[in-house]
Amino acid sequence: MSSFMSVFASLVEHLATLLQPLFHASATAAAIVLFTAFVRLLVHPLSRAGARGQRDRLKLQPRIAELRAKHKKNPEALQKAIMELHREEKVSPLSGCLPMLCQMPAFFLLYHLFSSASIGGDPNSLLGHTLGAAPLGGRFTDALAHGGLFGAQGLVYVALFVLVAAVATFNYRRTKRQMALSAAATPASDQPQVPGMGAMAKFMPLMSFMTLFSVAYVPLAAALYIVTSTTWSAIERAALYRDMPYAGAAALPV
Template identity: 60%
Template sequence: MSTLTSLFAALVERLAELLQPLFATTATAAAIVLFTALVRLAVHPLSRAAARGQKARTRIAPQLAALRKKHAKNPERLKKAILDLHAKEKVSPFAGIMPSLLQAPAFLLMYHLFAGDRMAGHALFAAPLGDRWADALSHGGPFGPAGQVYLVLFALVTAVAAFGYRHTKRQLAAQPLDLGQPTPGAGAITKVMPLLSFATLVTVAVVPLAAALYVVTSTAWTVVERAFLFRTPKEDASGGAVATRA
């Protein structure tokens, strides 16, 4: 991990050098945002694969529920019936899961990079990239020079979270978690899941500013990406009633 982190750091530094003429003292902050976007773009094919897998599992979920009800007293027959269904529909039992897991190392590596001390000495306007919100509060308060940077960041995060909240609610309404099959806790999860969009506010408040920029950029990308990949036929730009393909 150390070698990859050093490589990532070198790439961010190179991007900062290239962006220096445009962003001056905030070039490193701009490089973090751009680098995060480039990595998210690189792993976008995995996101598309995960979306296809999730849609496939949603599509066959009612059939799985019917099989579980039909073979409830015969576990061996149920197992075979489920395997046959997956083979018939060409859906892997792990569809959508593996692509998501493969993305995790890249995201953890980037967080490790930006949450470390490599960003010390750089700033976003008056807010040092190595400092936290608590540092901004202790040096000028919420409306001080550094505090104002965080206020803008919090406003941006709130806007992204609100968009994610509305989209998650629409998605859950269109694709309920229980899919017609009684699922313990599904109702509570449906209520809580959209609210998780606002968890980024807490993260931004406690991590170094460099890591906060990464988190905000990555979260915004995720929200927009999921809105695109899981858009409904009515939301399709073509205006047709055809099923959306990821």
Template identity: 50%
Template sequence: MRTVAQLFALLTGALEPLFATSATAVAIVVATMCVRTLLHPLARAGVRGEKARARLAPETAGLRKRHAGDPERLRRALLELHVREGVSPLAGIAPTLLQLPVFFVMYRLFTAPRVGGEPNGLLADRLGPAPLGGRWTDALADGGVLGAPGLVYLALFGVLAAVALWSYRRARAAVDPALEQTVPGAAGLVKVLPLLSFGTLVTAALVPLAAGLYLATTTVWTAVERALLHRGPTAAARTGAAGRARRSGPNRS
């Protein structure tokens, strides 16, 4: 922890001539972007896995139908299919799992009163009028929702809400309708899982501002990254286009 604090101090010192009292906040954004850059190859691998699983969806549905009465045989058949096609079910969640230690370090760094036996000077650093070690409840007590610190949190929540809404709509649009019809329980998961993107709002309201700033940076990065890697029609759009093509085929002259 002491080493991380020292690295942050060095980065903050380099940024201070440009950003003055908000240098530590900018250092959090820069550090987060560096971490996400290092994890980008894993994100690309995860998207490749998602596309491969979408490509294999018809074959997967056939296996589920064929082995509906034998769960163990179905599990082996799906595993053989994934191994043969080089698809890993964990590829898509690897970047998220690897970010958790970074988030916990950020949380600890801006909540510990002492680091390496010395007072934690980072707790006094600010983003505008709001201390990076403070929480939303502190801002509410210091001027209310529209007070100076409260406005910082409103801006943070606005960014997180916009990204969450965008992610929710994209997740819903990316669902292949055939999946809900062929996979047991998929309909319920399809409705619930996209809502998890709004969990960042709850988290940001409970953790120190520094950790909330990390969340905002990494969620914006994720949204842009996935938009670029998933360029092209969604699964639902492809399915609808295929259905329209089949319906219109016999009518062609």
């Protein structure tokens, strides 16, 4: 693991060196943003496949409504029938989760890299690299301890919070709009009556704002990954799911 981390650290440093003429002291931060964009570009085919899968699942809704009516008194039979329907039509109910799952190794690798004091027995020099005045290995609590929220380090986080809040607001409005369209297009008799579903539907549009807590908790380098990936997800979903009411709008954005 340590040798793998050393290779990854060298790649980040090499990329930062290439970006140095453009971004100067923030070259490593720019390298992380570019790395995140590269990861998202690699998983984009999975995102497109997830969107196609969602379209296929939407086409099955009339048949699923029939199954609900047929098995309304037998939840186990209903679940089995729905799974069989997906299997017959070769539609995976989990295809939309693949992009997020495939990104997790890259995120945890970056998180570990900027949380480790040493790499391969040598001091981790990447921790001293900065975005503005804030070290990439530091956290929001460190920024608060060095000048407060509006100090030199705190302002870096303020800018990130503003960007995350803007993206979350965009996701919130889009999710609310698509949920309303979906509810209007589906007869009340066809909508599943699941205990707690009403509360979940109210909470779901707010999930994008949870990213604010993630940015505040992880090292700044990992926070840059989250912010970049979240922004990418918002744009990507708006494009891929533009003609599908509610579909995929409230999925986690990382």
